[in-house]
Amino acid sequence: MFIKSIEEAKKSMNLPKTVEIFDTTLRDGEQAPGVALTVDEKIQIAKKLDDIGVNTIEIGYPAVSEGEMESARSIKAQGLNANLCGLARVLKRDIDHVLDCDLEYVHTFIGTSPLHREYKLRKSKEEIMDMAVNAVEYAKDHGLICEFSAEDATRTEEDYLIDIYNAVESAGADKINVPDTVGILFPSATKELISKLKANIKIPISVHCHNDFGLAVSNSLIAIESGASQAHVTINGIGERGGNASLEEFIVSLKVAYGIDINIDTTQLFNLSDFVSKITGIKIPPNKPVVGENAFAHESGIHVDGILKNASTYEPIAPELVGHTRKIALGKHTGASALRSKLKDYNINMNENQFCSVYDQIKALGDKGKIITDADLKAIAVTVLGKAEEEYIKLLGLSVITGESVSATATVKLLIEEEIKEISKIGVGPVDAALKAIQSLVQDFTHVELEEYNIEAITGGTDALAEVFLMVSDEENNQATGRSTQDDVIMASVEAILNAINKILNIKHSGIK
Numbered sequence: 001m002f003i004k005s006i007e008e009a010k011k012s013m014n015l016p017k018t019v020e021i022f023d024t025t026l027r028d029g030e031q032a033p034g035v036a037l038t039v040d041e042k043i044q045i046a047k048k049l050d051d052i053g054v055n056t057i058e059i060g061y062p063a064v065s066e067g068e069m070e071s072a073r074s075i076k077a078q079g080l081n082a083n084l085c086g087l088a089r090v091l092k093r094d095i096d097h098v099l100d101c102d103l104e105y106v107h108t109f110i111g112t113s114p115l116h117r118e119y120k121l122r123k124s125k126e127e128i129m130d131m132a133v134n135a136v137e138y139a140k141d142h143g144l145i146c147e148f149s150a151e152d153a154t155r156t157e158e159d160y161l162i163d164i165y166n167a168v169e170s171a172g173a174d175k176i177n178v179p180d181t182v183g184i185l186f187p188s189a190t191k192e193l194i195s196k197l198k199a200n201i202k203i204p205i206s207v208h209c210h211n212d213f214g215l216a217v218s219n220s221l222i223a224i225e226s227g228a229s230q231a232h233v234t235i236n237g238i239g240e241r242g243g244n245a246s247l248e249e250f251i252v253s254l255k256v257a258y259g260i261d262i263n264i265d266t267t268q269l270f271n272l273s274d275f276v277s278k279i280t281g282i283k284i285p286p287n288k289p290v291v292g293e294n295a296f297a298h299e300s301g302i303h304v305d306g307i308l309k310n311a312s313t314y315e316p317i318a319p320e321l322v323g324h325t326r327k328i329a330l331g332k333h334t335g336a337s338a339l340r341s342k343l344k345d346y347n348i349n350m351n352e353n354q355f356c357s358v359y360d361q362i363k364a365l366g367d368k369g370k371i372i373t374d375a376d377l378k379a380i381a382v383t384v385l386g387k388a389e390e391e392y393i394k395l396l397g398l399s400v401i402t403g404e405s406v407s408a409t410a411t412v413k414l415l416i417e418e419e420i421k422e423i424s425k426i427g428v429g430p431v432d433a434a435l436k437a438i439q440s441l442v443q444d445f446t447h448v449e450l451e452e453y454n455i456e457a458i459t460g461g462t463d464a465l466a467e468v469f470l471m472v473s474d475e476e477n478n479q480a481t482g483r484s485t486q487d488d489v490i491m492a493s494v495e496a497i498l499n500a501i502n503k504i505l506n507i508k509h510s511g512i513k
């Protein structure tokens, strides 16, 4: 049985009792193009990393700028438990910047591969070795914990790599780090390299894997299997180019797949990932392991049926372990069990014929590729239950003014629950103005926010049919979609939002929660 193979593989791996987590979100993560964190943002991230229990936080590269020094000092002032580390080239002036920030830990590096030696540094092997040794001695003489990286280690001649690591070990380095600077390693090569280094070096070995080929977490894990005791990671895997090994994937793999107790509060991982995504503007793909929106979302009928009977059938871990939540999505692949469970959640009772009608409508919408929210389901159910969908809001009139040097203005007249209401609003364009006017007119009945707005031209030409799809949410978090196809984009947008708001009002009147 395969389960036995997994257990046997673990026994033969000689895994360490624990693994140190060195987070470099604030240094390599910030090197991702377009990311520049403010001092306050860096402090907030550092505190959250400290809260979950990472061992070391690389808080930045102090020699980079005054702002970087200021954030290093401010993070230091927080009195965190984690080691606070600053990056430095093997130059006294860079190490002095780390000392000036009162950090206790320096990560000093120099390129060692032929490419880095010849083209970038224009220095010989001996000169580079001397610079590395001098830097480590200087750092140790000044009381720093010192981790040394041979940048581009994975494209460095093996003998030279071992020599330079041995030299810095003799100079007093506390740890060596093996950067796979351009992410060219693959698991079996990582195993060979780390095993060889382990056989030749006494101090702890760390790895820093880049994700150019999507192998950063796998390589970091096999490095741990092969004798490394620390890995550099970043939240959401952000970093140079394809990024670094992702903190959340690495931690969950260590804990769940390998069963190593790493003393990290995994229940904060989802929040941490979401926070960093918002602050950096780097969106998380929905299928990202552990923290993506779909990591614990299920639509396929067979899966949902299994999940409802025992969640482990289709989930390797419980979402609570990482602070995430399970989601049952509706769509083309929805099965009867899923639908029954959703209706039960909303206390909606119906007979078998009504149920079949709802089921058919969900399938038909799914076949058209439409997104189906829970509010859409409630609206369908309300209609099927005989409480025919009512148009609580009707459009009585619409006019827009737009052009050069005038603010786009829309005047909308609505009949809302027997009352005629009219308002004018300005917006960045006529659609924006019209939707703002409608939102404002209905606010006594429901407070809707526009969550999503998409427009697509269905046919060609200036008289093309436009299809507007949008999603709104109300104060109770009901989300409803609206869609309209018209040859006038403003009318299509107005119809779509009224359609969505009417769904929400139908749900409110039906008493379904």
Ligand SMILES: CC(=O)SCCNC(=O)CCNC(=O)[C@H](O)C(C)(C)COP(=O)(O)OP(=O)(O)OC[C@H]1O[C@@H](n2cnc3c(N)ncnc32)[C@H](O)[C@@H]1OP(=O)(O)O
Residues within 6 Å of the ligand: 028, 031, 061, 063, 064, 065, 088, 089, 090, 091, 109, 110, 111, 120, 121, 151, 181, 240
């Ligand atoms: C793989 C990594 O992630 S490495 C870290 C990358 N991070 C950064 O680069 C942070 C942002 N960088 C900066 O703000 C600037 O580049 C600084 C402040 C670090 C240096 O700025 P400058 O002094 O203007 O140097 P510049 O960036 O033009 O060039 C780098 C110099 O450092 C040298 N150098 C590069 N790495 C090292 C090293 N590890 N040790 C010693 N010298 C090095 C280069 O050879 C070059 O020197 P040269 O001009 O004599 O040829």
Ligand SMILES: CC(C)C(=O)C(=O)O
Residues within 6 Å of the ligand: 028, 109, 149, 151, 152, 177, 179, 180, 181, 182, 208, 210
């Ligand atoms: C400074 C080193 C460790 C680095 O970031 C890299 O090589 O990718």
